[in-house]
Every structure is written in C-alpha cells, then in structure tokens.
Amino acid sequence: MQTTLQGREHSLSPVGILWLKLAVLYLIVGVVLGIAMGASEDFTLRPVHAHVNLLGWATMAVAGLVYSVFPWAASSRLATLHFWLTNLALPVMTISLTLLLVGKRAVIPVLAVSEIVATLGLVCFALNIFLNLKKG
Template sequence: MQTTTQGAAAPLSGAGIVWLKLSVLYLILGVAIGMAMGASHNFTLRPVHTHVNLLGWTTLALAGLIYSVFPQAGASRLAKAHFWLLNLALPVMLIGLTLLVTGNTAMGPVLAVAESVAALGVLAFAANLFLNLKR
C-alpha cells in the first residue's frame, strides 16, 4: 500500500506498519474476549475487554496511522520510547487487570506500575507530536 505526498507515491513508514499490525492483534484479542463473555454471560472481564480495544486496538492503530502520515515523527527517538513504553506496559497491564478483577488483589501495585509506564508512553507520544509535526 502506498500514500501520495505532493503527487509522488511514497511507501508507508515502517514504524506505522508495525503499529498497525500490532493493533490488529489486539483487535483479535478484544473480539475473542467479547465473544467469550457473550457466550458465557459472564462479564467480569469487561474492563479488560475495554482496555484491549481502546489501548490495544484503537490507540495502536491511530499511532500507526499518524506515524505513517508523519514519518518524521515515526522515526524519532520519542516514537521509539512511545513504542517500547506502551508495548511493554500494555500486556502487563492487561494480565494484571485480569488477575485483579478475578480476585487477586495483590495485582494492584503491579497494575499501578504498568499503568504509569503506559502513561509515560502516552506522554512520549504527545511530546513527539508537538515537537515533530510542523506545517
């Protein structure tokens, strides 16, 4: 797939493609959790389902699209920090949240640390856009 920039065809950024592919994996996971909850009529994992779809599918897909449209932002050190902070924190956060909502209250501190790391990733993304998106 290619995008057009000022009349010339340019390939999508590698950073954008990685983000988009990862987002689809989270979409598949979110759909699977939703189907399992619907089939069992047990909605205990609703918060996990929501986080998978919002932070996994939607956030990663939007970052991938943004980094494809603005490849200079996608190639920055802040984009790399965003990628690693979010993608290391998100699985820990989802597992911790799953364990927490199913009764393991010891996961509270683990969840808090993972959430904080994910938030740092979001801040890196915000800084990246403010610093690297120019007219």
C-alpha cells in the same frame, strides 16, 4: 519503502506498519474476549475487553496511522520511547487487570506500575506530536 499516492511521493514508515500490525492483534484478542463474555454471560472482564480494544486496538492503530502519514515523526527518540513503553506496559496491564478482576489483589502494585508506564508512553506520543509533526 517508497510509493506514489495520487502522484505524490509518499514514504511509508515501517514503524507505522508495525504499530498497525500489533494493533490488529489486540483487536482480535479484544473481540474474542467480547464474544466469550457474551456467550458465557459473565461480564467480569468487561474492563479488560474495553482496554484491550481502546488502548490496544484503537489507540495503537491511530499511532500507526500518524506515523505512516508523518514518517519523520516515527524516527524520533520520543517515538522509540513511545513504542517500547507502550508495548511493554500493555501486556502486563492486560494480564494484571485480568488477575485483579478475578480476585487476585496482590497484583495491584504491578498493575499500578504498568498503568504509569503506559501513561508515560502516551505522554511521549503527545510530546512527539507537538514537537515533530510538521509538513515534510
């Protein structure tokens, strides 16, 4: 998609837009959980709320903005790996952390694997920024 920003041709990355749309879904889940915790005065799931908001909303929204500003970085292999590792790991991590906090310790191996996969996704993001972020 092409648009003009202050007289300059700017290419909007569909990947960046997709990241932003997914991020805002996490924001809704995160704030609904925050309201539910406040209303029930049960803060057991506080770490889930924090991770959904900070990894799901904030970190993914920043990725969406980075890929929108630097669309050529969004088409790299590292960007594809970043996308799939993050978006497969985060839902599993959210659900398994929730289960752990309500006492289901059997999910610890699943949680550990999802955390490692999420970290690998962020490593791909970091490498992509170092290797592919340059002036277009």
